[in-house]
Amino acid sequence: MRLILVNDVSTVRGGATKVALQCLEASRDAGLTCAVLVGDDGEGLKPRFSGIRTVALGERPLREGPTLTDVFTKNYNRRAYEAMEGLLQESAEETVVHVHGWSQILSPSIFYALAKHEARVIVTAHDFFLNCPNGGLIDFRSGDVCHVKPLSAACLTSNCDKRNYFHKLWRFRRTLTQRNVGEDFWGRIGIVLAHENMEAHLRSGPLQHFTTLRTPTEPLTRGPVEAWRNHRTIFLGRMCWEKGVRTLADALNKTGRTATLIGRGPLLGEMQRALPHCFVPGWLSDEEVTRLAGEARVFVMPSRMPEPYGLVAAEALMSGIPVIVSSNALIAAEVENNSAGLVFESGDADSLAEKLAATDDDHLMRRLSKGAFALGQRIAPSRAEWGRRMVDIYTGRSGFLAH
Structure with missing residues (x-):
């Protein structure tokens, strides 16, 4: 059996790519023939996967600054299709083809290629781009979770994008391009949920x-933390609006409390x-993160969006560190x-301040x-268990999407 793993990028800067590479590692160790398609230069694969067949487009993600040509190529990337x-x-x-990320470079064009073939297709839902144009199920203007039906008239007229309404229209069009692969295709693929x-x-x-x-x-941490003896409040994640850092900052300033905020991002x-x-x-x-986590009293995950899982919360819990x-x-x-x-x-900064107190x-x-x-x-x-279960999904032994 052969696995083709698909992801926008090869360098780990978030949980999705980390999981994608773990899938590749588990499959290689299980003896599957592996190949990889990435949208960037593929440099992130070289240290661990230098012997695996890799096709790298050498393109830049949208988050690094969209260009005029992206209006067309990131809606339907012809090079990714080919x-x-x-x-x-x-x-x-x-x-079996396992798709992780496609919204930054590869675009929905990859699904049009997949629809022409009999390969089993699995997509891991790291976010909600499978049906939500902005990927977050949230109105970035109001901060409210969005309950509008994706791709409906109400969705089209909703100015919910983090940039502007024109960008929302572009994302709406791209999601239509994605949906138009056809219900037969989308009805046969398997979705792995986090x-x-x-x-x-x-x-x-x-x-x-x-x-x-x-x-x-x-x-x-290497062992359980006696959090009640510690005093450090920690945030660990991307510094952006949807991760709730402004809410956390407001709560800290309202109370005068101190905290450690670790991460990069636009904010x-x-x-x-x-x-x-x-x-x-x-x-x-x-x-350094391990050292500071050993001093943690509590971890805060203040996300505004419906966080699909929140790995940092799981990592803190596994260390015996309570989470807010x-x-x-x-x-x-x-x-x-x-x-x-x-x-x-x-x-709600007041609600968070109350929990911090x-x-x-x-x-x-x-x-x-x-x-x-x-x-x-x-x-x-x-x-180890996760790797075995993922390979069982690929081979059909799990019974999920087996021929």
């Missing part, structure tokens, strides 16, 4: 086959100016029901720390 078609024709082996609660948001279109395989991860400079009393260093090495999560996070109920942390009202209670934090560690032991499969 590359996908070429890989499919290279071998008569039974083939969290089971994603399914309700993706069933409004022609998608029919879903399975959940929670993303594997490792604890932030890094703004956060450094808004929080002069806090430690906002940008990105740090894994070793937004009500929009899909794991919010799980955290609350297992006494593993606190839930605040998404986008509650962390001053040592007795509460001791209980939440123990609850966090207990939940962390079962929140996600081990890396």
Whole structure:
């Protein structure tokens, strides 16, 4: 059996690409023939996967600054179509194609190539671009979760994009291009969910086959943290509006509390100016993050969007560190029901400030720390188990989407 793994980029700067490379590693170790299609230069594959057949387009992601030509190429990337078609024709082996990211470079054109072939197609839903034009199921203007039917007239007229309405129209058109591959195609592909609660948001279109395989991860620390003895409040993630950093900054300034905010992103400079009393260093090495996590009393995940999973929350829980999560996070109920942390009202700085103040209670934090560690032991499969289950999906042994 042959696997073709597809992703916009090869260099890990987020959870989606990290998971994509873990899929590639598990498949190679299981003896599958592997090939890769990436939209960037492929440099991120060389250290670990130098012997694997790689087709790299050498293009830049939209997030690095769209150009005029992107209006056409990122709606339907002809080079990506031809590359996908070429890989499919290279071998008569039974083939499974696993798509991770396509919205930044590869575009929906890859699905048109896949629709012409009999290869089994699996897509991991790291976000909601399978049916939502802006990918987040959120109105970036109001901050509210969007309940409008994707691609409806109300969706078309909604100015929900993070940039402007013209960009929303472009994204709407691209999603139509994607949908127009045909219901027969979308009805036969398999969707792997990072969290089971994603399914309700993706069933409004022609998608029919879903399975959940929670993303594997490792604890932030080498052993459980006695969080109730610590004093550090930590945010770890991308510094952007949808991750809720402005809500966190407002809550910290309302209360005068200090925190450590780790990560890069368009709002890094703004956060450094808004929080002069806090430690906002940008990105740090894994070793430094581990050291600071060992000093953590609580981790905050203030996302405005329906966070599909939130790996940093899982990593904190596995270390016995309680989390404060937004009500929009899909794991919010799980955290609350297992006494593993606190839930605040998404986008509400006063609500978050109230939960931050509650962390001053040592007795509460001791209980939440123990609850966090207990939940962390079962929140996600081990890396080895996850790898076996993913290969079982590819080969059909799991029964999901088997011929």
